[in-house]
Amino acid sequence: MKRATLVNWLLVLAVVTIAAVPLVFIGGEFGGADGIAAERIAADHPDYRPWASALFEPSAEVASGLFALQAALGAGFLGYYFGVVRTKRRLRRESDAPDGEG
Template identity: 45%
Template sequence: MKKNIVLLCIAAILIIIPFIVNANGAYEGADVQAEGIINEINSDYEPWINSLWEPPSGEVESFLFAAQAAIGAGFIGYFVGKKSNGKRDKSVQHQ
């Protein structure tokens, strides 16, 4: 029980620290940061291609990114679990 409380406290600290360190809340993706650096180096740069669809807001974009990550994690978890259960089932059959 004590171990769970310690782990929950560590998780809470890891969640809170980024908000303290970056108090202005300017969390940007790597693509936005790279675009800023490219514009600093060469202000005349034009991208080769534009997005086919721009999400209507940052919240929608964040939701789509999180949904994509969750679906990917679900697939990975399913197949890893299936493989793990397959090995366990084979070892049970041989005993």
């Protein structure tokens, strides 16, 4: 097995492990930091009133869709970036190769 193939499989294993371990060991519902922060503020300062409010409060389905769209755009950007870098590197390597080898 090539070294690059081994590294790729080890990276996939690491990503799966990083994603699975919290799901296994955190039993229960994961609410995120926003809910915990709001509860803590309410407990520490019961007379606190927010000075700003959200302009748009989407439903849970819309919020989930917007999050998925954000993730897709980020993944597309990263994929494009790494593709450009890889192509530039390949073209540079081909242009630096002696005639007849590239």
